[in-house]
Every structure is written in C-alpha cells, then in structure tokens.
Amino acid sequence: MKNYLKPLKIRNLELENNMFQAPLAGYSSAPFRELTWRLGRPGLLATEMISARAIEMKQPKQEQYLARAENEGPVAFQLWGCSESAVEYATKVCADHGADVVDLNCGCPVRKVRAAGAGSKLMEDPALIGRLVAAMRRATDIPVTIKIRVGTSPKNYNGAEVARIAESEGADLLTVHGRHTQERYSHEVRLEEVAKVVAAVKIPVIGNGDVRDGESAARMFEATGCAGVMVGRACMGAPWVFAQIAAEMTGQEWQPPEPTEMGRIMIEHYDLLVGLVGKEKAIRQSRKLGAYYTRGLKGAKHFRNSLNMMNSREELLELVAALCGLKTIDK
Numbered sequence: 001m002k003n004y005l006k007p008l009k010i011r012n013l014e015l016e017n018n019m020f021q022a023p024l025a026g027y028s029s030a031p032f033r034e035l036t037w038r039l040g041r042p043g044l045l046a047t048e049m050i051s052a053r054a055i056e057m058k059q060p061k062q063e064q065y066l067a068r069a070e071n072e073g074p075v076a077f078q079l080w081g082c083s084e085s086a087v088e089y090a091t092k093v094c095a096d097h098g099a100d101v102v103d104l105n106c107g108c109p110v111r112k113v114r115a116a117g118a119g120s121k122l123m124e125d126p127a128l129i130g131r132l133v134a135a136m137r138r139a140t141d142i143p144v145t146i147k148i149r150v151g152t153s154p155k156n157y158n159g160a161e162v163a164r165i166a167e168s169e170g171a172d173l174l175t176v177h178g179r180h181t182q183e184r185y186s187h188e189v190r191l192e193e194v195a196k197v198v199a200a201v202k203i204p205v206i207g208n209g210d211v212r213d214g215e216s217a218a219r220m221f222e223a224t225g226c227a228g229v230m231v232g233r234a235c236m237g238a239p240w241v242f243a244q245i246a247a248e249m250t251g252q253e254w255q256p257p258e259p260t261e262m263g264r265i266m267i268e269h270y271d272l273l274v275g276l277v278g279k280e281k282a283i284r285q286s287r288k289l290g291a292y293y294t295r296g297l298k299g300a301k302h303f304r305n306s307l308n309m310m311n312s313r314e315e316l317l318e319l320v321a322a323l324c325g326l327k328t329i330d331k
C-alpha cells in the first residue's frame with residue numbers, strides 16, 4: 001500500500017500529517033480530542049459544531065464547546081449558522097478561545113439545523129456560503145475552512161461550484177463528505193464526486209466518508225487526488241484509528257489496544273468528561289460511548305444493557321472490569 005500521509009500546511013498552520021478527525025456532535029468535546037491526540041495523533045482535531053447564534057447571544061453553555069483540552073494538538077472549531085454577522089462575531093470568539101482553524105458546517109442534514117437555514121441547507125444557496133466565508137475571512141487571520149457535501153440531491157451535485165465560490169472568498173481548505181444531503185450517512189461514499197470537487201479548486205481538499213483503516217484511506221487518496229482524509233464514525237470509541245491508518249500505510253504491524261487497556265481508556269474518558277460537563281451528563285454520555293468502545297468485544301451486548309442502567313463511577317468501574325478483565329481497578 002502506498003503511503004499518502006505527509007505534513008500539510010494551511011495558511012500559516014503546519015500540521016504534522018494530513019489525517020483529520022471529523023467534527024462529531026455529542027462526541028468530539030475536549031476529552032475525546034485529548035484521547036484522540038494522544039492515542040491516534042491526527043494532524044487536525046475538530047470540536048463539535050457550535051451555534052454561531054448561541055455564541056453571539058453569549059449563552060453560557062457555549063463555554064463547554066469552546067473549551068480546549070490541556071493536552072491536545074491543533075483544533076478546528078466548527079460553527080453552524082447562516083447569519084453573516086453572527087458567523088463573523090463567532091469566528092472572532094473562536095479565535096480568542098485558541099482555535100487553530102475556524103470551520104463552517106455546510107453539510108449537516110439534521111432537521112433542526114436545516115430549519116434554521118444552516119448546515120446542508122446552505123448548499124442550496126452557494127452565494128450565501130460565499131458571503132459567510134467572506135465574513136469569516138474578515139474576522140480573523142487564522143485559517144478558515146468549510147465542510148460540504150458533494151451535492152444537495154441526486155439531481156444537484158454542486159460541490160464543485162460551492163468549492164470554487166468558497167475558494168474565491170478566501171477559504172484556505174475545504175472538506176467534502178462524499179454523499180449528497182438526501183443520503184445522510186447511508187449510501188456508499190461517492191469517490192468520483194469527491195474527485196470533481198478536488199479538481200475544481202487549488203486549495204487543499206480533504207476527502208471524507210467511510211475512511212476506517214489504511215486500505216479505505218488509500219482508496220480515498222487514490223480515487224480522488226485529495227490532500228488529506230477525514231475520519232468520522234470510525235474514530236468513535238476508537239481514538240487510536242489514526243495510528244492504525246499510519247501504521248498500515250507505512251507497512252508496520254498494527255495491534256488494537258488490549259481489552260484491559262481499552263477499559264482504562266473508557267474510564268479515563270469518563271473522568272475527563274466529569275471535569276467538563278459534570279457527573280450526571282458524563283454518566284449519560286458514557287452509556288453511549290461504552291457501546292462504541294466495545295464494538296466487537298466478546299460479552300459487549302450484556303455490557304451495553306447493564307451500562308444503560310449504570311448511575312455512578314463505581315458501577316461503571318465494575319462493569320468495565322468485568323468486561324475487560326481488569327483485575328484491579330484504579331480508583
């Protein structure tokens with residue numbers, strides 16, 4: 001397998017490599033990114049999407065989304081919104097909070113986001129995307145990027161058009177998810193459409209969709225000529241997946257963490273979450289996270305059922321110990 005990994009420069013930002021962690025609402029908060037940086041080391045991490053309007057309204061909850069982990073690498077703060085003034089203001093706030101990159105979400109298919117005129121709805125108005133990129137560009141000198149889909153429907157693959165407009169308004173890079181809006185996350189990724197977006201612009205284009213290991217990453221690079229790859233679902237519960245991709249591309253032996261190690265990672269993730277969102281929310285999030293971490297492990301089904309009823313750190317420790325074979329639990 002050819003090794004496509006290399007450093008990548010965006011404006012003045014030098015990234016160690018061209019693997020990006022995808023923004024993941026409900027997951028890619030500071031604790032997740034800290035673990036992903038330590039165990040996987042992608043070139044760029046990403047926050048969950050953050051409402052530009054909520055930042056403009058100074059809603060206190062936004063601080064949790066804007067928080068940086070102590071030990072993490074370069075991070076793209078992702079905004080969603082459709083108001084030029086809100087996006088411009090929020091871009092400044094992100095930069096003031098230590099963002100390395102500010103990204104605009106132009107691909108989210110969720111009804112609430114679309115109803116607000118944002119996310120994938122923006123792809124129906126490429127000129128508006130241009131104005132939003134211009135607003136971000138006015139707000140800061142750090143790199144500004146957008147994340148789009150290949151189109152809005154099977155009748156409208158307009159990713160290349162959107163990419164050209166974003167580039168002309170000053171975007172430094174863009175990521176394209178190889179599905180149109182109506183496909184959400186289900187159809188096989190459309191590499192040929194990603195390739196058209198790559199060919200349309202001079203700025204680096206990051207290919208996204210179904211990258212989960214060295215082989216699928218190589219396929220994305222080969223079929224599209226993209227400058228880097230972004231990994232979403234495959235890093236949920238597997239923050240080490242970037243190390244796996246790097247190992248496989250450089251012909252090294254790859255071993256996933258032992259169950260005991262994975263159990264410790266799960267507990268560390270919970271503890272970091274408590275620091276950020278408090279016990280109650282950390283418990284709730286750990287129920288979801290546990291299901292991802294234990295994909296494929298023997299006994300995981302029973303673990304997941306029990307996890308849904310767990311209400312404290314002690315119970316979490318017991319369940320993880322039983323599943324992962326931890327003899328002593330570090331309290």
Ligand SMILES: Cc1cc2nc3c(=O)[nH]c(=O)nc-3n(C[C@H](O)[C@H](O)[C@H](O)COP(=O)(O)O)c2cc1C
Pocket residue numbers: 022023024025026047048049078105106107108147177185208209210211230231232233234
């Ligand atoms: C649970 C979940 C949350 C997501 N949240 C965001 C988000 O906040 N912003 C965004 O641009 N995309 C979001 N996405 C889309 C991913 O970033 C990515 O584009 C998509 O999952 C395709 O990549 P994959 O095949 O590697 O998962 C989300 C996807 C999932 C499954």
